[in-house]
Amino acid sequence: MRQIITVATMKGGSGKSTVASCLAIHWQLAGRNPAIIDADPQRSIARLAARERALGGVEVVEDSSVDAWKTARKLSASGRQVVIDTAGFRSEATLACIAAADFLLVPVKASPLDIDRMLDTLNSLIEASGGRRPLYRCVLTQTTRDSVIAKHVRAELTEAGFPVLNTEMNNRVIYAEAALWGATPTLIEPAGAAAREIAAIAAEIDALTGLQAAA
Numbered sequence: 001m002r003q004i005i006t007v008a009t010m011k012g013g014s015g016k017s018t019v020a021s022c023l024a025i026h027w028q029l030a031g032r033n034p035a036i037i038d039a040d041p042q043r044s045i046a047r048l049a050a051r052e053r054a055l056g057g058v059e060v061v062e063d064s065s066v067d068a069w070k071t072a073r074k075l076s077a078s079g080r081q082v083v084i085d086t087a088g089f090r091s092e093a094t095l096a097c098i099a100a101a102d103f104l105l106v107p108v109k110a111s112p113l114d115i116d117r118m119l120d121t122l123n124s125l126i127e128a129s130g131g132r133r134p135l136y137r138c139v140l141t142q143t144t145r146d147s148v149i150a151k152h153v154r155a156e157l158t159e160a161g162f163p164v165l166n167t168e169m170n171n172r173v174i175y176a177e178a179a180l181w182g183a184t185p186t187l188i189e190p191a192g193a194a195a196r197e198i199a200a201i202a203a204e205i206d207a208l209t210g211l212q213a214a215a
Helices: 016-029 044-049 068-076 092-099 112-128 148-159 173-179 193-209
Strands: 003-007 035-038 059-062 081-085 103-109 136-143
Touching (some): 003 016, 003 068, 016 035, 016 044, 016 193, 035 044, 035 068, 044 059, 068 081, 136 148, 136 193
Parallel strands (some): 003 103, 035 081
């Protein structure tokens, strides 16, 4: 099961920590025993883990140093799936976590202003990996279903040659409500629309990385 998934973007407010925690909890409930590396100095994941529902028991390791990628490698060496939540800005630590990733997930808020920063992220990942582009996908976040802007952003990314997951993370109040308890929609409303979207995003990642076939 060894796998490192780095969630990174150079634009704050794109839902990076939400995506990371939602995926980790989904895989925890699937029996994979994942871990989250909170490499963001803002400690968003660690703060969630300190609340009542404690992210469903997912192990959270705080390490925002330049050696966070080494911490991830050590955890994954035991066969665990590791999700890294990076800082929302360019840093040596973020670039190292990108370079160490088996899969890079780039959250992009459905806003024209976020596209330029997303391009910065992709350029950075190429830079960090010595010119070899690793396996990655963008995921649209905080979208309104069937909105013109979401369709426009998706089309623009696709036209620029940047692959986007089919599933979007729609803007739903359940994300904020669940966070109050240190949880995600999958824990609060497992049969709800948000939980189904999270499961679909996770399934797309599993298919891309080959874990779906191995399961």
